[in-house]
Amino acid sequence: MDAFTALVDYLVSWVIKPVSHQFLSLFDMNGRLGVLFLCVSYAVAYCLYRYRKHRGLTHAQSFWQFIGGHRVHFHRSALLDYRYYFVRAILKVALVLPIVGLVDPLILRSGDYIAFFTNLWGARVQAQDHLELSLLYGLGVFLLKDFINYWAHRAFHTRWLWAFHKVHHSARVLVPATASRVHFVEKVVEKLSSTIAISLYAGVFWYACGGEVSRYTLFGVTYMVFILNGLAANLRHSHVWCSFGPMVEHVLNSPAQHQIHHSDAPRHFNKNFGINMSLWDWMFGTLYVTTSKPEALRFGIGDQDRDRYGSIYSLIVTPFVEIASKIRPAKPMVDASRFGLLPLATLDWALLRPSQSPPAYEARHKPCTSASSLQWLYWPEHYSVPPQARHTPAPWRPESAQPLAHRADHVRRRVARE
Numbered sequence: 186m187d188a189f190t191a192l193v194d195y196l197v198s199w200v201i202k203p204v205s206h207q208f209l210s211l212f213d214m215n216g217r218l219g220v221l222f223l224c225v226s227y228a229v230a231y232c233l234y235r236y237r238k239h240r241g242l243t244h245a246q247s248f249w250q251f252i253g254g255h256r257v258h259f260h261r262s263a264l265l266d267y268r269y270y271f272v273r274a275i276l277k278v279a280l281v282l283p284i285v286g287l288v289d290p291l292i293l294r295s296g297d298y299i300a301f302f303t304n305l306w307g308a309r310v311q312a313q314d315h316l317e318l319s320l321l322y323g324l325g326v327f328l329l330k331d332f333i334n335y336w337a338h339r340a341f342h343t344r345w346l347w348a349f350h351k352v353h354h355s356a357r358v359l360v361p362a363t364a365s366r367v368h369f370v371e372k373v374v375e376k377l378s379s380t381i382a383i384s385l386y387a388g389v390f391w392y393a394c395g396g397e398v399s400r401y402t403l404f405g406v407t408y409m410v411f412i413l414n415g416l417a418a419n420l421r422h423s424h425v426w427c428s429f430g431p432m433v434e435h436v437l438n439s440p441a442q443h444q445i446h447h448s449d450a451p452r453h454f455n456k457n458f459g460i461n462m463s464l465w466d467w468m469f470g471t472l473y474v475t476t477s478k479p480e481a482l483r484f485g486i487g488d489q490d491r492d493r494y495g496s497i498y499s500l501i502v503t504p505f506v507e508i509a510s511k512i513r514p515a516k517p518m519v520d521a522s523r524f525g526l527l528p529l530a531t532l533d534w535a536l537l538r539p540s541q542s543p544p545a546y547e548a549r550h551k552p553c554t555s556a557s558s559l560q561w562l563y564w565p566e567h568y569s570v571p572p573q574a575r576h577t578p579a580p581w582r583p584e585s586a587q588p589l590a591h592r593a594d595h596v597r598r599r600v601a602r603e
Contacts, residue, residue, distance in 0.1 A: 199278060207274035217414050218270075218361055226361070226419035227252070233427060253424040257358045266362040272497055276369045284373050285380075292381055298388025311395035320408075322390055323400035326383060327409035328462070333382045335465040337375055338458045346371075348507040355494035356422075357485045359447060363422040368504055413437075413461045422447075426479035434474040434594065438463040441475040448482045 206339045211215050234251040255467035257263060301595055312318065346587050350369040356363045364544035401408050420427050420440035429439035438459045446457040456473035466472035485491060500521040 200275060202318065203274035203278045207271050214411065214414075217364060217415075217418050222414045223361060223419055225415050226417045226423075229418060229427065230306050230425045233425065241569040249602050251425070253358070253360075257424055260358040262355075262357040263360045263362070263429075264358055265497070265500075266356065266366050268498060269497060270362045270365045273365050273367070273369075276501070277372070277515050279374050281376065288377055292377070293384060293388075295384050295387035297476040299392045300391040302388070308393065309395040312398075318394060318398050319401035322398045324406050324409060324504065325386060326400055327407060328381055329386050330379050331460055331462050332465060333378050334375065335462075337371075337378055338460065339471070341374075342372060342455060342458070343506070345511070348511075351486055351490070351507075352494060352500050352504060354447060354486050355500075356447070357491065359422040359424060359444065359484055361419040361422050364419075366500070368500070370504070375431045395481065409461075418461075421567070426475075428475040428477050431474040431476065434463055435467045435472065436462065436464050437482060438466075439475065441479075442473065444482055444484075445473050445475060445480070447484045448480075449485050449487055450482070450596065453482075461525060463591050491602055 205582055212218055213219055214221060227486035230252055233250055234243065234245065234248050237549045238245070243251060252258075338350075340346055352368040353363075353366050353371075354365055383503060416437070417427055417440055421438075422441065423444075426441050426444070427439060428434070428441040430436055433439070434442055438457065438461055442457045442459075442463060445453050453473065456471055457463065458471055463472060486494075494500055
């Protein structure tokens with residue numbers, strides 16, 4: 186009985202409560218996926234549909250078809266996003282919060298910075314807490330967090346962190362729930378970096394004001410987040426093209442800009458890293474602005490990895506497998522770097538000069554340890570010469586690459602002449 190009670194408590198704490206809280210969050214305003222923000226976003230999408238339908242700019246026969254219809258919202262990738270939205274709540278309780286909790290005691294809080302500056306420069310007179318200060322403080326928190334998220338997002342597009350961010354980009358169709366398709370490692374980094382930056386900012390700001398200042402909120406949400414979530418933020422992960430125009434998109438990130446970021450076209454790579462503000466993209470050279478004319482886009486990470494992220498398990502585990510494959514060194518048969526040699530897979534047969542062609546016999550037939558023969562030992566033992574290389578006689582080959590029998594005949598003739 187005690188074991189059964191412990192099991193029930195475990196399920197309630199680690200599964201039922203997190204999933205229930207994640208479901209109820211759809212009805213509050215602390216997240217982008219709230220029902221209110223979803224309704225606002227699709228109201229904007231409906232206005233776009235009516236406008237384009239009236240001007241003959243869309244072939245969609247209905248609003249449901251305009252936003253993607255069954256082929257998008259019931260796509261295998263979209264169904265995975267719906268499931269992962271709730272699994273992410275379990276990952277938050279089981280992994281994200283414990284990891285952050287381990288590092289949290291090492292992070293300096295705003296009170297630590299206030300104490301430091303007070304010891305350094307003395308206490309300041311308490312400023313009155315009025316609306317202007319609250320608005321300024323809330324604006325600073327929003328801009329700083331968005332700036333940190335820009336660089337964190339950009340960092341996850343580099344070699345070693347891309348494996349984790351690839352989880353998000355693996356979505357083949359975009360629905361609002363795709364925003365939750367984020368690996369828990371990325372959430373840990375985002376949480377820690379934001380906490381460190383905002384604690385420093387709050388400590389400096391509060392010391393300058395002589396005490397704590399509350400940020401202005403609307404319905405319990407920072408006013409800037411509330412406003413920007415109301416600007417069709419859920420259309421960023423959708424198939425509805427909504428551009429703000431080149432001028433506005435130098436400051437605010439439009440849904441069309443984020444869809445460009447998800448595109449698998451090479452011309453769109455490493456563009457529009459901003460979350461809410463495209464100002465950072467403009468400042469640091471990663472901006473791609475759009476127009477009212479939709480661009481033909483395909484989402485995902487390419488055909489080679491398309492089927493690797495088709496389950497909850499693969500979304501969580503595959504990044505670690507990919508990182509391990511990068512860390513684990515290859516084991517060549519010999520140390521070819523000593524001789525400036527390359528493995529077979531890195532060579533292009535069409536570009537090889539005749540002097541670089543391997544001999545017409547396999548390495549295992551001629552075991553030796555001379556430097557000239559180490560090149561052939563480096564090829565895999567099952568290697569055989571491609572037909573085009575085997576049937577096309579080379580005009581010249583270096584002596585070291587000739588069969589040993591020919592080399593022996595050459596030596597005998599040379600000795601005879603001498």
